[in-house]
Amino acid sequence: MKLRILVADDNQKALHALVTALSLEFDVIATATDGRSALEEIRRLQPSVAVLDLNMPELNGIEATREIVRQCPSCAVVICSVAKDPELIEAALAAGALGYVFKASLHRHLSIAVKHAADGKSFISGD
Numbered sequence: 001m002k003l004r005i006l007v008a009d010d011n012q013k014a015l016h017a018l019v020t021a022l023s024l025e026f027d028v029i030a031t032a033t034d035g036r037s038a039l040e041e042i043r044r045l046q047p048s049v050a051v052l053d054l055n056m057p058e059l060n061g062i063e064a065t066r067e068i069v070r071q072c073p074s075c076a077v078v079i080c081s082v083a084k085d086p087e088l089i090e091a092a093l094a095a096g097a098l099g100y101v102f103k104a105s106l107h108r109h110l111s112i113a114v115k116h117a118a119d120g121k122s123f124i125s126g127d
Helices: 014-023 033-045 062-072 084-096 102-117
Strands: 004-008 026-030 048-054 076-081 100-101
Touching: 004 014, 004 033, 014 026, 014 048, 014 102, 026 033, 026 048, 026 100, 033 048, 033 062, 048 062, 048 102, 062 076, 076 102, 084 100
Parallel strands: 004 026, 004 048, 048 076, 076 100
Antiparallel strands: none
């Protein structure tokens, strides 16, 4: 059975790219364009993994991660961002994200990060 994934990004082009990349291996069951909608969909659909953009309206990726971990602990979180700031990566992990993938390396690392997160392991893009 394929992992069930929710994808959230406020940029439509980036959202489409994420869904396209993930749909090859996983069952993308929902999308959202802000953190609050993502959280509502996660509560409703109970995906295995949520792939969240770091910078979104309503709740950003870090704020949404905190709420997901608190309200839906069975859903693992992977953050995707252009930001390579070690402090942001640390903040995402401290909030409960298991993965952090740089958007520049989505095609190399996103699938790996999602699989690791589903298994309860962490993964951070290395480049």
